[in-house]
Amino acid sequence: xxxxxxxxxxxxxxxxxxxxxxASVDKVNHFNFAAQTPELAVPVGVDPAEFxxxxxxxxxxxxxxxxxxEHGTTTLxxxxxxxxxxxxxxxxxxxxxxxxxxxxxxxxxxxxxxGTMSGSAADCVYWERVLAKECRIYKLRxxxxxxxxxxxxxxxxxxxxxxxMGLSMGTMICGWDKKGPGLYYVDDxxxxxxxxxxxxxxxxxxxxxxxxxxxxxxxxxxxxYDLAQRAIFHxxxxxxxxxxxxxMYHMRETGWIKVSQEDVGDLYHRFFNEKK
Amino acid sequence: IYDRAITVFSPxxxxxxxxxxxxxxxKGSTAVGIRGKDIVVLGVEKKSVAKLQEERTVRKICTLxxxxxxxxxxxxxxxxxxxxxxxxxxxxxxxxxxxxVTVEYITRHIATLKxxxxxxxxxxxxxxxxxxxxxxxxxxxxxxxxxxxxxxxxWKANAIGRSAKTVREFLEKNYTDEAIATDxxxxxxxxxxxxxxVQSGGKNIELAVIRRNQPLKLLxxxxxxxxxxxxxxxxxxxxxxxxxxx
Numbered sequence: 424x425x426x427x428x429x430x431x432x433x434x435x436x437x438x439x440x441x442x443x444x445x446a447s448v449d450k451v452n453h454f455n456f457a458a459q460t461p462e463l464a465v466p467v468g469v470d471p472a473e474f475x476x477x478x479x480x481x482x483x484x485x486x487x488x489x490x491x492x493e494h495g496t497t498t499l500x501x502x503x504x505x506x507x508x509x510x511x512x513x514x515x516x517x518x519x520x521x522x523x524x525x526x527x528x529x530x531x532x533x534x535x536x537x538g539t540m541s542g543s544a545a546d547c548v549y550w551e552r553v554l555a556k557e558c559r560i561y562k563l564r565x566x567x568x569x570x571x572x573x574x575x576x577x578x579x580x581x582x583x584x585x586x587x588m589g590l591s592m593g594t595m596i597c598g599w600d601k602k603g604p605g606l607y608y609v610d611d612x613x614x615x616x617x618x619x620x621x622x623x624x625x626x627x628x629x630x631x632x633x634x635x636x637x638x639x640x641x642x643x644x645x646x647x648y649d650l651a652q653r654a655i656f657h658x659x660x661x662x663x664x665x666x667x668x669x670x671m672y673h674m675r676e677t678g679w680i681k682v683s684q685e686d687v688g689d690l691y692h693r694f695f696n697e698k699k
Numbered sequence: 700i701y702d703r704a705i706t707v708f709s710p711x712x713x714x715x716x717x718x719x720x721x722x723x724x725x726k727g728s729t730a731v732g733i734r735g736k737d738i739v740v741l742g743v744e745k746k747s748v749a750k751l752q753e754e755r756t757v758r759k760i761c762t763l764x765x766x767x768x769x770x771x772x773x774x775x776x777x778x779x780x781x782x783x784x785x786x787x788x789x790x791x792x793x794x795x796x797x798x799x800v801t802v803e804y805i806t807r808h809i810a811t812l813k814x815x816x817x818x819x820x821x822x823x824x825x826x827x828x829x830x831x832x833x834x835x836x837x838x839x840x841x842x843x844x845x846x847x848x849x850x851x852x853x854w855k856a857n858a859i860g861r862s863a864k865t866v867r868e869f870l871e872k873n874y875t876d877e878a879i880a881t882d883x884x885x886x887x888x889x890x891x892x893x894x895x896x897v898q899s900g901g902k903n904i905e906l907a908v909i910r911r912n913q914p915l916k917l918l919x920x921x922x923x924x925x926x927x928x929x930x931x932x933x934x935x936x937x938x939x940x941x942x943x944x945x
Contacts, residue, residue: 564807570797572797573798576795
């Protein structure tokens with residue numbers, strides 16, 4: 424079109440947009456969320472992945488600026504004979520500044536589904552709330568609760584549309600559905616793994632150490648509570664970006680319960696007094 | 700650019716395009732569906748083919764997935780489009796939800812698709828009604844019917860197409876717990892229902908069944924012939940009994 428040429432943007436804009444666009448009647452729904460909604464639309468002519476790559480991937484960054492996308496937190500979840508244990512810390516940090524010690528890193532999607540958050544707080548909170556909305560709509564349309572595998576798949580499909588654009592999210596979707604206890608790890612690359620034990624965040628190595636040394640499938644409920652709490656505590660003890668309180672949930676056949684919320688300072692005294 | 704609606708309301712609240720589509724369905728060959736206890740049966744009237752035409756290219760009973768299939772009445776070309784979209788949706792659902800569709804879900808998808816075409820620019824409604832049968836994951840047998848307006852309902856037994864009314868009346872009289880007590884009895888009920896309206900017997904009937912956890916099975920003409928003969932014998936025995944009592 425002549426006007427587009429005069430403005431100099433005909434390179435970016437596809438001219439046959441009117442006819443080429445499929446009518447909404449014919450669009451096949453592959454559960455592709457949000458990428459087409461206006462509030463997260465990308466301006467014409469900008470490719471976010473290309474824009475971000477030199478800032479994140481290269482050694483020296485751009486003009487001396489390098490963005491480190493790290494998941495500063497510790498979260499863990501494991502399956503055992505009595506269901507799924509979920510434990511998280513509660514510190515939110517911006518670099519070396521601690522923004523809050525009371526951040527809720529577990530989102531209660533429905534009485535049978537929990538999501539943990541690690542990475543960018545904004546990304547996690549936003550996308551897991553969108554997931555909660557989709558789970559609710561699923562239940563209304565299909566008259567039964569969404570399965571854990573479907574919920575985690577929806578989340579993975581949502582974020583894969585934004586691959587390379589700078590999302591930072593490492594989450595575990597835990598629940599109990601018709602197939603029994605479910606635990607999936609989903610991250611900002613669209614990776615989705617089913618497993619029996621996961622830990623995410625900057626403190627995950629410390630948590631894995633404690634969990635791996637004490638884990639058995641046939642743990643009793645008090646033993647599992649103790650193991651989960653200990654693992655997060657030890658991570659907060661050594662990792663600067665984890666701390667605050669240990670929030671613990673237990674996913675059972677009848678739904679989840681919040682087991683405890685204990686300050687890591689109190690836990691320190693409890694655990695170190697045991698040694699005496 | 701299509702910006703004009705074709706399906707619009709009449710002053711007395713009718714969507715005439717939809718009603719005309721339902722007329723097109725009534726011209727199509729009959730299809731019947733029966734929900735048994737452990738089996739679901741679909742039967743269709745086979746239209747006679749031209750001498751040079753290969754018989755088996757027109758299939759009115761189609762699988763949508765391993766555990767769901769459908770029969771239709773109406774415009775074959777429209778049906779092909781709907782069936783393709785339904786098959787894609789079955790796989791899309793498996794991919795995103797990691798579970799097979801329930802029969803209700805895929806019926807709802809087809810019905811929603813049909814409704815969208817009654818409310819879109821430049822498009823006319825699909826001229827087909829469909830009978831969708833199958834088993835859900837939990838083993839429950841299901842039968843649903845959709846029509847060009849986009850509504851859908853669950854049925855124990857139903858018929859669509861030419862002479863659907865006659866067949867449905869037959870089913871209302873004869874669909875009893877005894878009649879569907881076994882798989883064989885359910886199949887025979889479907890055949891009997893079609894024989895009411897089909898000329899010259901078993902040759903013009905095509906029958907398919909799905910049993911729980913098994914794929915769709917089309918009955919061979921030999922099996923059909925055997926069953927039709929059985930039915931004819933039973934009918935004669937009934938008539939003799941009635942004669943004796945009067």
